[in-house]
Amino acid sequence: MPRTNRSKKRTDEMNRIKRARNYEKELIRLKKTVGILDKDGNEIVKQAIDDEMAVPKTPRQRREMKDQAEVDARVAYKDEVIPSNEPVENITIVNENTGKSHTFNSKTLKDEYGTRPAWFKNRKLGKAKKKLNEFRKKTKNYKQKWATSNIPL
Structure with a gap:
């Protein structure tokens, strides 16, 4: 038998409360993992520079980066094998x-x-x-x- 909307709302609300309660603990654990905090909870790095921090990318940005890397690899391979843009039939490599x-x-x-x-x-x-x-x-x-x-x- 399917669940009602009322129970879904209630579980969503409870999960929201639980996330808010565990957010601080989770943040401390993540900072320890990255190396910003030591084992006692003291900050090692006082100011985190935005350039050094990892920035999450959207799937579209990741796809564009991957496509650009493939194009760069193809261009590098072509430059390596065929130095000129003219169509060459036989290539000799020593x-x-x-x-x-x-x-x-x-x-x-x-x-x-x-x-x-x-x-x-x-x-x-x-x-x-x-x-x-x-x-x-x-x-x-x-x-x-x-x-x-x-x-x-």
């Missing part, structure tokens, strides 16, 4: 430790032996190809009905 050279295609990511990097997933490539083929079939067979039937003579 290992500094062993002195051996390694050539791979920047478009297909295959090396001279036909293998791809360890992080490359063939299943993902197959899915992308399948999706592209489906799109091509749709566009190939597409005919605009309005253009053929509604042309004024």
